[in-house]
Amino acid sequence: MSWCDWLILFFPICFVLMIAWYTRRYAKDVTNFISSGRTCGRYVIAVGDVAEGLSIMGLVSYVEIHYRNGFATSFWTALFLPLSVILSLFGYCNYRMRETKAQSLGEFVELRYSRKLRVFAAFLRCTSEMFTNMIMPALAARFFIYFLDLPQHFTVGGVEVSTFHLLMLVVLTLAIFIIWVGGSISINITDTIQGFFCYPMLVVMVIYILYKYPWGEQILPVLMDKIPGESMINPTDIERLRDFNLFSVLALPFITRFLQRVSWFGGGGSSTAARSAHEQKMAGLLGTWRGSLGSMFYILVALALLTVLNHHFHADKAHDIRVELTEKVAREVIEDPKMRESVAQKMKKLPKVVHVVGVDAKRADKNNTDTKYLDAGRKALLAQDKEHGNAIYSEFRTLYYQLMLPVTLRNILPIGMMGLFCVLVVMLMISTDDSRIFSSAVCISQDIILPFLKKPLTPKQHMMLLRMMSLFVGVFFFIGSSFMAQLDYISLFGTMMCTLWCGGCGPVLVLGLYSRFGTTAGAWSSLLTSLAMGGFGIFCQRNWSDLVYPFLEKHGMVESVGNVLSALSQPFNPYIVWEMNPVRCPVNSYELYFFTQITTLLVYIAVSYATCKEPFNLERMLHRGKYSLGEVREIKSAWTWKNLYNKLVGITPEYTTGDKFIAWGYVGYTFVYRFGLTFVVTAIWNAISPWPIEYWAMYFLVVFLVIPGIMAAITAVWFGIGGVIDLRRMFYDLEHREANYLDNGMVVNNMSLADKAAFEKMDEKKAESSGKQG
Numbered sequence: 001m002s003w004c005d006w007l008i009l010f011f012p013i014c015f016v017l018m019i020a021w022y023t024r025r026y027a028k029d030v031t032n033f034i035s036s037g038r039t040c041g042r043y044v045i046a047v048g049d050v051a052e053g054l055s056i057m058g059l060v061s062y063v064e065i066h067y068r069n070g071f072a073t074s075f076w077t078a079l080f081l082p083l084s085v086i087l088s089l090f091g092y093c094n095y096r097m098r099e100t101k102a103q104s105l106g107e108f109v110e111l112r113y114s115r116k117l118r119v120f121a122a123f124l125r126c127t128s129e130m131f132t133n134m135i136m137p138a139l140a141a142r143f144f145i146y147f148l149d150l151p152q153h154f155t156v157g158g159v160e161v162s163t164f165h166l167l168m169l170v171v172l173t174l175a176i177f178i179i180w181v182g183g184s185i186s187i188n189i190t191d192t193i194q195g196f197f198c199y200p201m202l203v204v205m206v207i208y209i210l211y212k213y214p215w216g217e218q219i220l221p222v223l224m225d226k227i228p229g230e231s232m233i234n235p236t237d238i239e240r241l242r243d244f245n246l247f248s249v250l251a252l253p254f255i256t257r258f259l260q261r262v263s264w265f266g267g268g269g270s271s272t273a274a275r276s277a278h279e280q281k282m283a284g285l286l287g288t289w290r291g292s293l294g295s296m297f298y299i300l301v302a303l304a305l306l307t308v309l310n311h312h313f314h315a316d317k318a319h320d321i322r323v324e325l326t327e328k329v330a331r332e333v334i335e336d337p338k339m340r341e342s343v344a345q346k347m348k349k350l351p352k353v354v355h356v357v358g359v360d361a362k363r364a365d366k367n368n369t370d371t372k373y374l375d376a377g378r379k380a381l382l383a384q385d386k387e388h389g390n391a392i393y394s395e396f397r398t399l400y401y402q403l404m405l406p407v408t409l410r411n412i413l414p415i416g417m418m419g420l421f422c423v424l425v426v427m428l429m430i431s432t433d434d435s436r437i438f439s440s441a442v443c444i445s446q447d448i449i450l451p452f453l454k455k456p457l458t459p460k461q462h463m464m465l466l467r468m469m470s471l472f473v474g475v476f477f478f479i480g481s482s483f484m485a486q487l488d489y490i491s492l493f494g495t496m497m498c499t500l501w502c503g504g505c506g507p508v509l510v511l512g513l514y515s516r517f518g519t520t521a522g523a524w525s526s527l528l529t530s531l532a533m534g535g536f537g538i539f540c541q542r543n544w545s546d547l548v549y550p551f552l553e554k555h556g557m558v559e560s561v562g563n564v565l566s567a568l569s570q571p572f573n574p575y576i577v578w579e580m581n582p583v584r585c586p587v588n589s590y591e592l593y594f595f596t597q598i599t600t601l602l603v604y605i606a607v608s609y610a611t612c613k614e615p616f617n618l619e620r621m622l623h624r625g626k627y628s629l630g631e632v633r634e635i636k637s638a639w640t641w642k643n644l645y646n647k648l649v650g651i652t653p654e655y656t657t658g659d660k661f662i663a664w665g666y667v668g669y670t671f672v673y674r675f676g677l678t679f680v681v682t683a684i685w686n687a688i689s690p691w692p693i694e695y696w697a698m699y700f701l702v703v704f705l706v707i708p709g710i711m712a713a714i715t716a717v718w719f720g721i722g723g724v725i726d727l728r729r730m731f732y733d734l735e736h737r738e739a740n741y742l743d744n745g746m747v748v749n750n751m752s753l754a755d756k757a758a759f760e761k762m763d764e765k766k767a768e769s770s771g772k773q774g
Contacts, residue, residue, distance in 0.1 A: 088666075122447030293715070
């Protein structure tokens with residue numbers, strides 16, 4: 001990068017760190033440190049989530065998926081929009097979780113089940129979360145090494161230093177610094193500030209990509225250049241897609257919408273920081289508009305990559321990018337120096353492959369320009385090491401697609417835009433890393449360590465414990481990123497690691513909030529089943545090419561096991577196809593995650609009904625009726641014809657006029673436009689008279705780029721003004737709120753808020769107070 005780009009990078013990052021340092025004055029007590037004192041307004045949460053929701057991991061993962069499969073499956077996601085609207089408007093799970101007054105998910109588990117299960121559940125959640133997120137520093141470090149064209153090693157005072165490890169250290173230090181100075185307060189405020197920065201930078205990037213790569217001349221021909229069954233923009237022509245197909249966007253999201261609503265509750269970020277449950281709910285509704293610009297940015301970056309690497313106008317540059325990429329990846333994944341140099345030289349000598357769009361045969365998932373380079377790499381690896389060649393190739397292919405983005409961007413972005421994109425991804429990296437590190441630190445502190453302490457900690461000791469756990473998580477991420485190789489797409493890798501926890505926590509949490517029959521035995525059975533199935537899946541996925549497949553091959557079991565897998569998947573063809581493969585496990589992470597959730601749900605219900613002796617007292621847990629803690633919130637209203645519409649969309653008397661406008665707008669946009677017009681009407685039209693590919697191209701342009709662009713322009717101003725107002729109020733509330741207290745005067749310490757004895761004491765005090773007033 002030029003000096004101009006470095007200045008663009010330096011000043012915004014310094015400003016964010018200064019803001020974080022300023023917020024340290026508000027870290028007066030544990031409540032502030034964990035939940036920002038419950039002072040966040042809806043716009044602080046919404047704007048902050050713009051930065052937190054976008055990340056290097058998210059961007060690279062999105063590009064990995066859509067570079068391969070295109071955008072046709074996005075059409076079918078609208079099928080679940082009504083369900084998402086209903087769940088959001090009625091506060092499904094979130095309202096009840098807030099009514100329990102639990103500060104963390106573990107506290108809820110203890111209240112609903114037992115303390116032992118609380119510790120085990122917290123341990124399982126932390127393990128799953130940390131294994132899922134520990135590749136973030138490695139992704140960021142590799143991204144910057146390839147984006148900035150940095151050497152893998154450099155020498156300082158005669159000592160060789162790894163650039164990869166140094167960048168990981170910098171990435172983690174920035175995130176942990178923000179956590180240490182103010183905890184959740186620093187995270188939420190800096191995320192909001194970074195959200196303010198991200199909006200204009202995203203706009204500039206979007207305009208540049210659209211100007212550089214014309215839609216009709218370059219982007220559209222590439223999107224249309226796919227064989228039948230693998231269309232990138234026609235959602236009725238995608239039956240041959242694998243991994244990221246209709247199963248991954250229909251079957252899996254359907255069940256997760258019900259079971260994973262509060263799986264990551266209480267992570268210490270904005271999930272528990274809202275001023276009230278109503279503010280949290282409104283922030284969720286605003287999220288519909290919040291993500292429009294980010295989604296548009298992701299799409300255009302993926303389109304730019306597709307165009308540069310697959311349109312014949314850019315054939316020379318595409319060849320240079322692929323040769324550079326394959327050579328660098330080969331040097332990174334191969335340990336033996338002679339083998340590394342031999343393979344790198346072979347990749348360097350690859351001839352240029354020119355694919356003329358509209359003249360040559362259309363691209364296919366298994367036969368395209370990229371596969372020619374990858375096949376050459378695999379042959380070179382097998383020629384050098386036949387025994388471990390497939391295992392090395394698995395990592396080679398993963399890094400090839402993962403690092404395609406930074407190498408391509410470095411070759412197409414001019415001076416100024418390089419710096420702008422760099423500061424954008426640095427901010428996205430910081431806002432994601434600090435939130436996820438803090439989430440794990442809060443879980444470890446609140447639900448694993450504190451339940452075993454006999455003597456309560458002082459607020460200073462408690463906050464120091466949270467800081468030290470953040471440091472511990474950072475060290476874990478550093479070690480994990482250093483030694484754990486990622487052998488699959490980022491999205492599939494994350495899904496597999498999350499299966500350990502999310503595979504079984506859904507029934508435990510959702511049915512724990514809504515059912516009276518759920519028992520501790522049922523919860524234990526669900527989580528243990530998830531752990532077993534997830535652990536087995538991780539072993540197979542991680543060791544398929546170097547242990548599992550060679551074992552099957554050695555014992556002559558490849559054909560028999562392949563036939564069994566093929567027979568089991570036959571009823572679900574063509575969306576689930578389990579074919580024997582020496583490089584990848586036939587069962588992908590999405591499929592294992594889905595079947596794990598179904599299994600654990602059935603196990604929870606069966607065991608709970610078998611062991612339930614008496615119905616659970618939900619009123620006591622939710623502080624309703626005689627167990628109320630003194631809150632006076634009459635929000636119920638009778639059903640009448642006059643308020644029928646409001647009741648159907650979840651509007652209650654606590655809604656202001658502005659809140660009603662947001663709710664109506666949310667329902668109108670989601671139901672009328674996205675679901676009714678762009679999905680139902682379009683689906684019926686195509687059922688009667690199928691559209692040609694040109695119609696789908698226009699549909700994609702309007703629905704996924706033009707309309708989101710208009711929405712982004714409106715929300716940039718709207719959320720900017722609202723965010724500034726909410727930030728001012730947040731600072732005022734933090735200055736004047738009484739230390740150490742949460743809603744209803746509940747002291748936040750290492751004692752569980754879900755402790756039954758504590759609730760009994762509160763009931764006694766409340767009765768005594770009422771008697772004195774009488």
